[in-house]
Amino acid sequence: MAAVAMSENDIRTKIVAIMMDKSLTEEEKGRKRQELLMGRWATTNVTEESKHSCSEVAPKDLQKENTQITTLDENLQCNVCLNLCDRPVTAPCQHNYCLGCFKKWCHQGKKTCPTCRAPFPSKFSQNPRINTALAFAIRLAKNPVKADKGPSKDFKRIDNENRPDEAFVTERAVKTGRANASSGRIMVTTPNDHFGPIGPEYDPTRNQGVLVGEWWKDRLDCRQWGAHYPHVAGIAGQSNVGAQSVVLSGGYEDDQDEGEWFLYTGSGGRDLSGNKRTNKVQSFDQEFENMNKALKFSCTRGLPVRVVRSFKEKRSSYAPTVDTPVRYDGVYRILRCWRKPGNQKHLICRYLFVRCDNAPAPWSSAEGGDVEHLDVPKEAQAEIKQAAGAVYEMTKEPAWTWLPEQQSWGWASGKRPDTQQRSSGGSKPLNAEKKLKKKLSEHEKALKEFKCEACRGTLNNPLRTPCGHNFCKGCLEKRFDGITDVQAPNAARELRVRRNTKPCPTCKSDLCEFLATAQVNREMVAVIQKLKAEISQACEQAAKLKEDGAEPEGDGHEQEDEEEGAEPTSEKEDVTEEEEEEDDIGDSKANGKACRGNVGPVRGDKTEEASEAEDVPTEAAAGPSGCSPAPAPSQRIQSDPADKYAAELAMLTSEFPDFDRELIRSLLEDQAGDMLDVRAMLRMTKRPAKKPSSPAAVLRGKQVANNKKKKSQDEDEQEAVGADGAEEPSIQKKTKRASGKRQKL
Template sequence: MKQILAIQRDPTLSDAEKAVKRQALMSGKWASPATGGEEQKEETKSEPENELAGTLQCSICHELCNRPVTAICQHNFCLKCFQDHINKSKKKCCPTCRTEFSAKFCANPRINTALAVAIRAFKIGAPVNSNKPFERIKDSDRPDEAFTTDRAVRAGRANAASGRIMVSIPNDHFGPIPASADPRGTGIKVGEWWKDRLDCRQWGAHFPHVAGIAGQSNAGAQSVVLSGGYEDDRDEGEWFLYTGSGGRDLSGNKRTNKVQSFDQTFENMNKALKLSCLKGLPVRVVRSFKEKRSAYAPSDDTPVRYDGVYRIVRCWRKPGTQGPLVCRYLFVRCDNEPAPWSSEDTGDRPSAGAQLPAEALEEMKLADRGQVFSMCDKPWWGWLADKEEWGWTKPPPESQHRPAGESSGPKTARKRLSEQEKALREFACGICKKTVVNPVSTPCGHNFCKSCLDERFAGVADEIAGGGSAVGVRSMRARKQLKPCPVCATDLMEFLRSAQVNRDMAEVVRKLQESVRQAKADAEAAAAADGEEAGGDKAEEEEQDESEADKPEEESTEAESAQAEEALNAAPLAGPDSTDSALVAHQMETSAQASPAKGPNRGDATSRCPPETKALIEEFSDFDAGLIEALLEQEDGDVAAVKYALRKMRAQVEAEAKKRQKQTQLTSGDKATAVNGQARAKRARNA
């Protein structure tokens, strides 16, 4: 009791902190060691969690809500905390305001997905805390050789950590390593060797010390290693046939598996190799002494050797030796330095009318569905006739990695802005389709503006008197008037009697709006720093001509907003078809923001769209093309997500149509019942 009084008298603690300490004291946590306790837990909280802790705080555990549930009294709880409270309490009521919960709500509480999305949006970019604390060593502080730490399970280099990276190139650098990136001032020469893959990594020839392919599916592959991992590989020095990755069961703790159990596909690293093939990008090739079937593999004295730059001229899929399909790549050498096995003093030279190897042509005849992908006519890495050497015919691809401490760039800033805006759209009112003002969360899990909900049911009484007006006919007792939810038709009559504004949700909406404004400013600053236009996507191909019909978004914002506002004002706030009208108006508003050029120019705009966009426009012809393009841009080209959103919108419209039809039938039935009652009353008077 003295400890509780001491907590209550402590002026440095807030009410929430006092409640947490009282709960810890009553549950016996006061006897636990101080190390690693609440103070350490508070320190490990991320900044977004601290920002939302006072807003979306569970009324039971006083922590940030996990799977938030909003009660009819507008207090928020964790789903597990709410279920435990209901199961343990005799009286089903809110622990904060003592509002009683209905049996239906207690049996099936709904997670407030809008709050869950908001919490997730605030956590974007926050560092993930590891369960096991460890110290990350900076590259500049690492030794020159690979080393082992106390965390190593096995001796030797099996669990060794990489030494310092010697070269000053990013992990996604294409082509040879120049002298400017080498501290020795020579660059990585053909024939240079290392004792293992860890040392090879330090000098940038091939960064992954286990994986055989280094690359990114959206950029291409930078390097590969020939180490005898696949029996389908064939090495002929100046050219070789390389097998892609995948197709093997590595579940559990398996590091390798020689059995090919399923087909390989052009995904992940295989897609990176395919992209390098299509663009004609240079790929560094490293050979390992573990390749025992090749005459060009290094000996045990030079275990890992750099053999120069190759290009992938063809790629395809064919049945492998074990049966399942494998991805195959034809590499051809194109380096300015002579190969380690060559007796010539010059590098590779392009020969006029050179034919592909006969072995590769035979394999291509077995390609799956006859699909063989070829290198483009103007490869990025080609022969420069004026200099008589191999080099870049186009500017090399820019690195996607940034040094530590630099800005994450406009792409990351735009992604954060997109996530924040997506979270803000989750708080759209189910009636006016705008961001909620003085939000109210219904028991069915939908959010509305308090004013919109009041105006919707302004003329609807809670009860209506029944019965006829005939003399001598007994009146029916009062009948409860249904007040269906504008979205799902759940009866809200009992809820609306004491509906209150959800202050926590209003605060979250306010913080989201501030975060969106800040994210826009960050995106503009990052774009300005990179020489881009704020909010614009950088084109992958400079040859694509922009349409003259496309206008800057800023020039037409006012006219589009006025048009959308007129559409929203035209939709009635009450009546059976108000939700349908608001939904159509919302689609009009989104379309206006996404596509200024529409109407008769739809066919021309469609002809300029990518194939995925054309297919979506044809499949969902009842939606505006501009809306579909805006959704694709918002979802970063995710066709499946856009299809889901469009199908959901179509289903909502169909549901509203069925609802109107049902209400029409009920209205006609009530009229028929009234006519029959009047007829019976008339017959009774005549009798």
């Protein structure tokens, strides 16, 4: 429908009707007049008709997202093309344009705003700055619509209970056989982060668990029984939780296998660019990060690690034969870990594994299990002497230890790590609370873009300066309060008027002319209000789900990440979504970071202390207390309807259970309900205090203070003596005589 031009008389009639309408506020009248002058009256009817025509066909969710786009479209339209701004530019008069439309307008010799006829400053017209905050808001509004379109192909997800007993080939497979096979049904009920042996309680089919010496024809079958979940990566674990299992398959030439103990090489250090699956050449040093950090965590805590040997290890006498390709050999502990130069001269991470299982090894003729011994073999001692850097050792109070009362290996009291629970069907239930938190995080991130660069708070009556910075109008007025535009003459004769400069708080550009006629950016105000409303709504929904007792999302065995740089040879399972971390904005430093090669979900209940405890070399006998216990079940939060900030209070109380509810309420009232500022305050309070200074540093500080005090006293005495005119010459004479005697001597 083409827009129809409106005559000048019709415009005047419309303006009079708007001014006479008593149901409208002054702000609404001003907005309607502005829309009338900008020509938006011509697109209003079209938008409404399109809404009605699309409502019969479009689904409800798509209608909701289109409503959000329409709302933003009204607030962020370009005043030249009347479309949603592309690379938005905000003029000093606070009107928005596309960057291309603005440049085209200026190239035509038009140096005034097409809406309000305000002149553009020469610097701004020559070099306009893109408003990144508005660009982020537009991008955020467009993403949900793109997400609703879905992938180009629809793949049917198969639940664990409906999968066959062996690996199978789907329609998506490119190659025949097991090269692109999908995993079969998981036979055990252990979660991905289960530590230690797999007992009968996890085996509902056979009621015997996974026995030492049990073998499978390949890694995919081994995965089905939970001995080692990744079918390509050699290490399964999480950097802030520990490693659950490893595979000895001959991938590193530095490995040394002696059965009851072996020296294991960490992952990484090889160039896998160009879609390489493996590379025998070591091109850079290995670091204690990702999977290597997970093994170090298991070392310092004394956690058990399941060990699987493959027939591909040709140098070991303890490797299985071709008839038993993949074999489970029990659990081991890591006594030491260090870094040393490898055979290819680059530093590699080394780990000393020692067997500690109740069942005899497959190669052993003894009837009982292993005996506890903490002695380091001579071969390992020789390598430790060549270690580059710290040597990390197992604590003297390990989590998996020898129990004298039971005469067997088992978990120490209170040291068993908590693992994620797995749903009975094997599939992940939808977690509405987690999706709400993700949505809340995205909206908070968008709102963070609309921050004043003076007070660092959310913009209140925003102004966009010609130099491209956002400030609150009150902040700029307060900063330049008392500074006039021109300097008062300081002589009887009035000379040329001198102007005062009002520098921008960020880039020092002069804002004197801009502040004289500065107007609040109403479009930006509307976007900020909409984002705040979305955040408040998400908080209320999250609090409601919390009260209804929503459980945390389960763990799916079908999902797995590969070791750093390793690509899977078989087809990934039928999973269309990957589990994402529950991290708030700005909290990446506070939470333990999960590695790229994690198998299973990231443990969100581990604190920073638990993830950093292994970073200290345990040369002395300092026994850590094992993994941190899981938090108590979240209590139902009863929100008070009379409370002004009930939704924000419920959300913050669930995030910070250690803080008093009334304290959080008072902080919300002080900050006028700004949840971002209150969350930042609570996180700052949770940060650990600085370490006290050493005695040597304290002594040096005292000496410096005494020297300064003595120096100041000497200066005071000299000033007191110099004030007396009679004594000053005599003192100078005495000083000259003394200096002359010193020269003679």
